[in-house]
Amino acid sequence: MLLSDRDILREMKEGTVTIEPFNEEQLQPCGYDVRVSSVYYVMKEESPVFFPFTEEFVEKMYERREAEESTVRVRNHKARGKFIVIPPHGFVLAATIERTRTVKNITASLRCRSSLARAGMSIARSAGWGDIGYDGVWTMDIINHLNVPYYLPVGLRVGQLVFLKTETPTGKEYSGKYSGSTEPAVPKLYKDRDLATLVEIEKN
Numbered sequence: 082m083l084l085s086d087r088d089i090l091r092e093m094k095e096g097t098v099t100i101e102p103f104n105e106e107q108l109q110p111c112g113y114d115v116r117v118s119s120v121y122y123v124m125k126e127e128s129p130v131f132f133p134f135t136e137e138f139v140e141k142m143y144e145r146r147e148a149e150e151s152t153v154r155v156r157n158h159k160a161r162g163k164f165i166v167i168p169p170h171g172f173v174l175a176a177t178i179e180r181t182r183t184v185k186n187i188t189a190s191l192r193c194r195s196s197l198a199r200a201g202m203s204i205a206r207s208a209g210w211g212d213i214g215y216d217g218v219w220t221m222d223i224i225n226h227l228n229v230p231y232y233l234p235v236g237l238r239v240g241q242l243v244f245l246k247t248e249t250p251t252g253k254e255y256s257g258k259y260s261g262s263t264e265p266a267v268p269k270l271y272k273d274r275d276l277a278t279l280v281e282i283e284k285n
Contacts, residue, residue, distance in 0.1 A: 082245065082246045083111055083243060083244070083245055084111065084187075084243075084244040084245065084246060085110060085111050086108050086109065086110055086111065088244070088246075089108065089112075089113060089244055090108075092187060092244070096184075097183065097184050097185050097186070097187045098181070098182070098183055098187055098244060099180075099181060099182035099183075099216075100113060100179055100180075100181050100242075101179065101180050101181075102178070102179065103179075107238065109241060111243060112192075112241040112242055112243040112244070113179075113241065113242045113244075114194070114238040114240070114241050114242075115177040115178070115179045115191070115219065115238065115239065115240050115241070115242055116177065116178045116179065116236050116237060116238050116239065117165065117175050117176075117177065117178070117221070117223070117233060117235060117236065117237055117239045118175065118176050118177065118178045118218070118235065118264075119147050119148040119163055119165075119235045120145065120146070120147050120148075120175070120176065120264050120265060121145075121146055121147075121148070121165050121173045121174060121175040121176075121223075121265055122143045122144065122145055122146070122173065122174040122175075122265050122267055123143070123144055123146060123171075123173050123174075124142050124143060124144070125141075125142065125143065125144035126141070126142065128142065133268045133270050133271070134270050134271050134276060134280060134282065135271050135282060136271050139267055139268060139269075139271065143174070143267045145264075148163040148164055148165050148235045149163065150162070150163055151163075151164055153232050160232075162234050162235070163234065163235040163236075164232040164233060164234055164235065165223075165232075165233040165235065166230055166231070166232055166233075167202075167223060167224075167225040167230065167231040167233060168225065168230055169225060169227060169228050169229055169230060170224075170225060170226065170227075170228070171224075171225055172222055172223060172224040172225065173223050174220055174221070174222060174223075174265040174266070174267060175220075175221050175223050175233075175265055176218040176219060176220050176221065176262070176264055176265040176266075177218050177219040177221065177240070178218070178236070179218065179219075179242075180216070180217055180218050180263075181211070181215075181216075181217075181218075181219070181242065182215070182216040182217075183211065183213055183214070183215065183244065184213065184214060184254060185213070185250045185251070186213065186246055186247045186248075186249060186250040186251065187213065187244055187245070187246055187247075188210075188211060188212060188213045188244070188245050188247065189210075189211045189215075189242050189243065189244050189245070190209055190210050190211070190242070190243050190245065191204070191205045191209035191210075191211070191219055191221070191240050191241075191242055192205070192209060192240060192241050192242075192243060193205060193239070193240055194238060194239055194240055194241060197239055197240075201225065201226045201227040201231070202223065202224065202225060202226065202231065202233075202239075203222075203223070203224045203226065204221040204222070204223050204224075204239050204240050205219075205221055205222065205240065206222060206224060208220075208222060209240075211255075212254075212255035212257075213247070213250075213251040213254050213255060214251070214253075214254025214255035214256060214260070215255045215259075215260060216260055216261060217259065217260055217261050217262035217263065218262050218263060218264070218265075219240075219242075220259070220262065220265045220266045221239070221240065221265075223239070258272045
């Protein structure tokens, strides 16, 4: 069952949904708008292969950055602000300002705002689901589908969280490797429990 704005407020009072910080102006008829924060990750170098199954490889490939004040000139307009600059057909890992937590029988899903999608962007192409029990900010794989750089203002409402109620409470709440995130989370596939049964990795 999809939760309405009144349902979300009720669940927040009951403690099954937490949104911090909360601004009622971001509450929508059946969801809650979330904003992009200033910290993000980019890939910092090319590699002949992409193999995110060792911690060393991930640390070498991703670079943490923070948006800085800058000026953008577009034809006869000039805009100043903090921007995340996404290259043509590139992507960054960014995070929501808002931290959320859902428990018992409430889960959430992140969707791109339609206005942003119409402007050539996606924020959670295939990773917009939060298990029951997840507690933290949401990492977004923000992709620029255009042929030109995209200047994304920090603090912009980029997505909407929708909350759903399961028929029964979960038997096991999420407590995985991304729980507790306060910044964008780079991939942690190297922590997968079953990886050792699939790939034998040795250090040179």
